[in-house]
Amino acid sequence: MIFRLSDFRFPDPAERLYPETPDRPWVLEVGFGDGRFWPHFARTFPQPPNYLGVEISGVSLLKAHRRLKAAGLGNAVLTKLPADVLVREVIPHGALDLIVVNFPDPWPKAGHTEHRLLRAPFFELAASRLKPGGAVLLTTDHDEYFEFACGEAGKSGVMAVDTAQEPPPAALETKYALKWRDLGLGAHHARFRPTAHPQVPHGTTTPYPELETDVPHAVLTLPVSFEPAHFAKQTTRGQNWTVVLLDLYSSLRRDGWVALAHVVEGELTQEVLVGITRREDGSYLVRLAKFGGPIITPGVKAAVGAVTAWLESEGAEVRHRGY
Numbered sequence: 001m002i003f004r005l006s007d008f009r010f011p012d013p014a015e016r017l018y019p020e021t022p023d024r025p026w027v028l029e030v031g032f033g034d035g036r037f038w039p040h041f042a043r044t045f046p047q048p049p050n051y052l053g054v055e056i057s058g059v060s061l062l063k064a065h066r067r068l069k070a071a072g073l074g075n076a077v078l079t080k081l082p083a084d085v086l087v088r089e090v091i092p093h094g095a096l097d098l099i100v101v102n103f104p105d106p107w108p109k110a111g112h113t114e115h116r117l118l119r120a121p122f123f124e125l126a127a128s129r130l131k132p133g134g135a136v137l138l139t140t141d142h143d144e145y146f147e148f149a150c151g152e153a154g155k156s157g158v159m160a161v162d163t164a165q166e167p168p169p170a171a172l173e174t175k176y177a178l179k180w181r182d183l184g185l186g187a188h189h190a191r192f193r194p195t196a197h198p199q200v201p202h203g204t205t206t207p208y209p210e211l212e213t214d215v216p217h218a219v220l221t222l223p224v225s226f227e228p229a230h231f232a233k234q235t236t237r238g239q240n241w242t243v244v245l246l247d248l249y250s251s252l253r254r255d256g257w258v259a260l261a262h263v264v265e266g267e268l269t270q271e272v273l274v275g276i277t278r279r280e281d282g283s284y285l286v287r288l289a290k291f292g293g294p295i296i297t298p299g300v301k302a303a304v305g306a307v308t309a310w311l312e313s314e315g316a317e318v319r320h321r322g323y
């Protein structure tokens with residue numbers, strides 16, 4: 001099953017994601033590529049564990065989905081997101097049995113190591129989301145990234161590093177494993193086991209509210225002189241978010257407009273629409289649209305705030321702020 005970010009709860013327990021198999025072990029694979037690992041690895045268990053796969057490539061998502069469907073693996077959820085966002089926002093504390101990372105992008109250029117996934121903060125986060133006895137399994141061809149990851153795990157202070165074990169055979173059958181094997185390269189393997197389970201908190205993310213009044217909004221009146229053509233692209237920054245109001249579109253069906261906003265919060269980006277719609281009493285409702293499946297974060301609330309602030313700068317009088 002493919003999940004969008006808005007399909008999740010924050011955090012989301014195994015009982016809800018896998019209602020028919022909540023008691024099975026739970027495995028997260030980061031960067032599953034074309035999805036070859038899971039059908040091989042799942043076969044090594046008496047019953048397939050619950051599987052959550054996270055990828056940033058949409059093409060890979062579709063390939064892996066076809067593969068898992070063909071293998072009849074029903075208790076599997078795939079999603080297109082940066083791994084850090086999924087682990088931080090969606091995975092409950094102490095919920096996972098394994099986190100598997102096969103042949104992660106090595107970011108080999110000097111100055112690019114901050115793009116690497118397996119840095120100390122990720123190990124700390126992983127330790128908080130793994131069960132006691134759980135582990136992160138890393139298999140990679142890349143000598144330097146392997147040393148780096150082992151060093152970062154040590155630096156996190158919450159992971160013991162074991163490099164003595166063989167990788168699971170399934171990790172040596174992925175697309176990248178075969179690619180590097182054909183070139184005569186070997187693979188390194190490490191198991192990182194939590195020595196402590198720090199309580200790395202979840203964010204303040206919530207799903208799009210069911211109750212209309214809970215959707216981030218504002219009510220305001222516009223001056224008769226209001227001129228939407230005054231809109232210009234604009235950027236607002238907060239402590240952990242950046243909102244870019246990209247454009248404003250006129251609605252043909254309703255009396256009003258829609259603003260398109262780009263919201264960046266760490267690795268999470270969302271494109272959201274904020275409607276500005278005339279109400280019966282002549283006032284206007286500025287409200288986050290459901291279109292596109294946004295989730296409610298501080299940055300998304302700030303996007304509603306940014307549209308409201310722009311309208312104020314054009315002479316609007318705000319009657320109510322609900323964001």
Ligand SMILES: C[S@@+](CC[C@H](N)C(=O)[O-])C[C@H]1O[C@@H](n2cnc3c(N)ncnc32)[C@H](O)[C@@H]1O
Pocket residue numbers: 030031032033034054055056057060081082083084101102103104105117174175176177
């Ligand atoms: C070198 S490929 C390896 C793919 C697969 N594991 C294999 O062994 O064939 C690395 C994969 O990680 C994905 N990826 C990179 N950064 C990611 C992130 N932050 N979250 C999730 N996936 C990521 C890439 O899109 C790519 O498919």
